[in-house]
Amino acid sequence: CHPAELAAWSDSAHAQAAARPFYRAWFKMADQRTNGEIGPFCAGCHTPIGLFSGQIRSRWGWKGQEQSPLSPAAAQGVTCALCHGIVALTGEANGAYVLDPARLDHASTPHSPLSDLHSPLSTLQSPISNPHSPPCAACHEATNPASGLPVMTTVSEWQASPYAADTACVDCHPAHGQPAQKGEVVAVEILPPADASPGQDMEIRVRVRNIAAGHSLPTGASELRQLWLEMRVTDAAGRELYHSGGVDDFGDPLPGSVTYGVVWQDADGHPTDRLWEAERLLRDHRLPAAGAMTERFRFSLPADVVGPLQVQARLQFRRAGGYLTELMGIYLAEAMPPNEVEVWGEDALVVDGVGE
Structure with missing residues (x-):
């Protein structure tokens, strides 16, 4: 009855929510490190049918799934039954929704009768008090269930933005789980530097603006995303005078690069990107909706610099780091698809009057 909608969903992140190798590896690690808790x-947001049919439960053990894989329906992730079956919200995060069992296909979930589909996570409350958040918040807001620390804040970022007054999630993100509509989202601008002479220090400022996203960048699993600014300066002789934002053998930004994202602390005060260990927020350096940040790069000009100078800046994105992706492949004993680098914005500037 709905072939167009089915086709759109089939190619979406919702359809892959439980199937992507990286998620399955990350879930395996989390399940083992927390003893199944x-x-x-x-699962409440990645495979609701898997949770409510009893295929995934507390302390279920990863080995159990390897012996009894998820049913085809459960492996489909976020299906029509979730978004179209929500009849109430009991909170604004952590899968705090109530489903109508009549809207689920019982034939596709033979593991147990689905008589009571009230989410076992519905008692977990988000610190957000805005009563007008959309149903999307049930899965696009999350707190660590152990520490209460907010670890996913996409909807609250939108609520705090100027877009909340007249722009809803589906105005940018088409229905059925498809990615946001393509278009320029970030603007990168190299600001003209102050005069500098050979042998002196020069400062280059790069302004990065979030011009279209109604939430911070990156958002969602911000602790895993890689968004970084690469800046390079060369002189007229082709000599590289400065380079920030280079990458290592895994394609990950080198230490000292300007990166955007969040970092948490665990109970011992150590930095962590593992949601289940997060106790406190250590760093949140992201581009807010309709906001901007100006990054500064300072370096010394050689005495024999040859002008004019060529300045290039590029903002790059990957869904997850190369080292972490390779580690997850080892953990799952399965090849991980490559994380392609996307260029979100770039600029170039010629600086005259230096070494000429």
Whole structure:
């Protein structure tokens, strides 16, 4: 009855929510490190049918799934039954929704009768108090169930933005789980530097603006995303005078690069990107909706510099780091698809009057 909608969903992140190798590896690690306690927290939004049919439960053990894989319906991730079956919200995060069992296909979930589909996570409350958040918040807002620390804040970022007054999630993100509509989202601008002479220090400022996203960049699993600014300066002789934002053998930004994202602390005060360990927020350096940041790069000009100078800046994005992706492949004993680098914005500037 709905071939167009089905086709759109089939190619979406919703359809892959439980199937992507990186997620399955990350879930395996989380499940083992928490002795099974994290399972329902993740599954409530990545495979609701898998959770409510009893295929995933607290302390279920990863080996159990390897012996009894998810049913085809559960492996489909976020299906029509979730978004179209929500009849109430009991909170604004952590899968705090109530489903109508009549809207689920019982034939596709033979593991147990689905008589009571009230989410076991619905008692977890988000610190957000805005009563007008959309149903999307049930899965696009999350707190660590152990520490209460907000670890996913996409909807609250939108609520705090100027877009909340007249722009809804579906105005940019088409229905059925498809990615946001393509277009320029970030603007990168190299600001004209102050005069500098050979042998002196020069400062280059790069302004990065979030001009279209109604939430911070990156958002969602911000602790895993890689968004970084590369800046390079060369002189007229082709000599590289400065370079920030280079990458290592895994394609990950080198230490000292300007990066955008969040970093948490665990109970011992150590930095962590593992949601289940997050106790406190250590760093949040992201581009807010309709906001901007100016990054500064300072370096010394050689005495024999040859002008004019060529300045290039590029903002690049990957869904997850190369080292972490390779580690997840080892953990899952399965090849991981490559994380392609996307260029989100770039600029170039010629600086005259230096060494000429």
